Amino acid sequence: MTPDTFKVACSNCNLRELCMPVGFDNQDMKKLDEVVAKRHQVKQGQMLFANGDEFTSLYAIRTGFFKTCISNEDGREQVTGFQMAGEIIGLDGIVSDRHSCNAVALEDAEVCVMPFANVEELSREFPVLQRHVHKIMSREIVRENGMMMMLGNMRAEERLAAFLLNLVQRLHARGFSQSELVLRMTREEIGSYLGLKLETISRTFSKFSEDGVIEVKQRYVKILNPDALKKIFNPQPCHSKL
Amino acid sequence: MTPDTFKVACSNCNLRELCMPVGFDNQDMKKLDEVVAKRHQVKQGQMLFANGDEFTSLYAIRTGFFKTCISNEDGREQVTGFQMAGEIIGLDGIVSDRHSCNAVALEDAEVCVMPFANVEELSREFPVLQRHVHKIMSREIVRENGMMMMLGNMRAEERLAAFLLNLVQRLHARGFSQSELVLRMTREEIGSYLGLKLETISRTFSKFSEDGVIEVKQRYVKILNPDALKKIFNPQPCHSKL
DNA sequence: ACAGGTCTTTGACTTACATCAAAGCCAAAT
């Protein structure tokens, strides 16, 4: 065991409600601790796993912030997601027993390593865990459906508004502010995620700022008018009959 | 039981290798027949399920061709996938117990209805089925990652080339031609899937045709030069060191 | 055989975003 790994328990983890199913009694919870083999530290900029790596485990993020991305033969990169505490990464690896994307820590992070064999074994024993795993995968499918809608149909302003609203909503669920956030990623990474260039992200931030919808100072963003942002994301049809 | 539903068995279904796990002995296979409650016919243009419908079952396509699509508040529609025989639809419903997309038959179709409760119960009993379900969901996640790359980074010609190659590849796996196909969907539906307008699809088909890469006659498409198509999809960098 | 509908093609023009380029900002290192 390397010094940056150690054994821990879900049963007293403060993220339990975020990454584990609810409705367990204490005894079940004890057994469930077995899903997590150990914890693992990942420094900013390091990869948790890379495209082509053998798939063995899912990872629950305890602290820190990740991006997942794929790149094709001619070097173009697509960020496929940003993940924060309580979220699960590694699902891409199940189908082929190899990871098909890179997971990069955007800040120093700690993850719970959950060997997938354990997950499957305990899923067979605990229907509530089984259901939970299915929901996590389904949620990711639905999220990506939404991304397809963004990338296929929405304009730059709509994409960035949706992105910001989604970020604060998730941060808020973790006890952070509803209106203020510090971006963990560059303009280029946001652009890659949203199918836009970094200049477009920068210009759109400036536009929102000029319109008084947000306040931006580098990575710091304050949402001044969330309703305006929601309206940009989701413009009202002029007439309901339209 | 309505006249368009009847009980059947996977154990002698000719699509078994496509939609069911391999490595079952006969006895297991008998029990596995229990996943499928019945079959269900869907006429061209009809919905198998719609956004908001209660989720109860996954569906394995026996014959026919489907599209799944979502639409947002202001009416914009995004096709999120095209599915053919042997593929599974309905995974989007697991997370919230409601479907979040519409599944529309693009030609008369027949599906095997697999109540998800059965799937989960049998998954607990048969690890190979459990693994299979996980792989199906992971495959969908990886497919959608690839779609994000397409929609975020690729040009119209690349998207359409990738689309055609993917279609023939899947048709070929089902015993159809590697080079000829009849499209089941309109230019508009292809466009929606690829984040392009129908005119752009039409123009790009014409361009490919002028270049001698394909032959197009309405819905009929013949791939004359698959290598050229692959090169469009996946352009070689000028120098490997680049 | 024809009428009506849906789908497709093609042309002319517009536009949202990309590209290219230069300057500004900020934090860490010297």
Place this chain on the structure above:
DNA sequence: ATTTGGCTTTGATGTAAGTCAAAGACCTGT
């Protein structure tokens, strides 16, 4: 305090794809 390097902003210009419009192809039912 200054340099360095990564990130961001902003402006000028280019372009791939969108929009609008009209005509053509095909299918279905009468």
